[in-house]
Amino acid sequence: MSDLTLYVGNRVYSSWSIRGYLVVKYSGLDFNIIDIDLDQVGYGKRQIRDVLELSPTGCVPILQHKGLLIWDSLAIAEYLNELAPNANLYPKDKNARAIARALTCEMHSGFSALRNNMAHNLKRRVKEQDWDTDTRFEIKRVEDIFTQTRADFGGKFLFGDKPGIVDAFYTPIASRLRTYNVTISDAAREYCETLLSQPDWLEWEKSALEGWKPFNAGPWDTIYE
Template sequence: MSTTLVIGNKNYSSWSLRPWLLLRHAGVAFDEVRLPLDTPEFHARIGDWSPTGRVPVLHDHGLAVWDSLAICEYANERWLRGSGWPQDAGQRAVARALAAEMHSGFPALRAQLPMNCRREPRERHWDAAAQRDIDRIVSLWTERLDASGGDFLFGRFGIVDAMFAPVCVRMRGYGVPLPEAAARYVEAMYALPAMSDWLMAARAETETVAHDEA
């Protein structure tokens, strides 16, 4: 076994999307093992792959790396030659701060707008706490896009964009109204060939996770 990324359902697993997208966009060759979430298969097999019992986890020539951001950092050093972060030290620090905020924050958004790639926009149902999360994200995106002058938060696609990719799915799937710059960012994310591949596979899945379909 060389390089294998173990993921959950593509329709639901926001944590799996992040490293998968980074690796695929960068052209890194890897095998994929998909374990459908909340199924007997998942519970029977996840212990063979992940020390935490969660996905994603990357196996690379005998080394196991778990956690989305840790996998992205490993990929940045192993295959991307540092290009996953901005080259400028100050910009790199800001990008890491944004990625870390996404990694640990926005609990109301996560709970009330779970990622569901098959979802079509319907009536708004989120509360003020989730709206505060949305407003914070839109503010971060707008500030960074204005500064970068490019399609992505620091000009070209990088780790910080991979971390926000599931939020783009949420914004579109729940019909969240967005200002122009943020809407363009979502469009740019959806235009990535790797993102298109993920979404196509997600929409072809037949499994359902009840609490992410409510």
């Protein structure tokens, strides 16, 4: 039994949990995973009792290492980067690492239109729709990030041929673009396909589909089917 445990939410929906999961996988460390059903009283208000017992934020993912509890996917990623320095979760080169961190932080704190209008649901596929200006702007920014970063630093992934923290953080975006059938450039699509055929993602996706049950909490019944 490993001394590292990751607590995650409902796998079909929880995009933040995906980030945490992929980073732990990419760290190469052995870990346990505990699923918390977010379909409970308090969901959407960060007041689910089972989550609050672990983190004052009321949010997953949460990483437990020995006596330490770490909340927030970015803090989890940074902690794992320190715990597994040889996994190269960020690029080795100082300048590339700075850009990788900037892109990770951009994902972590931005893209609110995309998040709000494209609720994460890896099971769902819907027809392409007309997006509002803000969403279109963010889709374009994502395309530019995918294309330019790979041109400047990349291989298969954004910074080489191995996935790292920044790739983990953009994987739920690739999943959203697929769910909502968003038209993007060929270069951007190629990177999305790389992310969505990566074995650790496929393992998550398979377990998510196998463990799926309808999500009733919140007002999003039609989205969370």
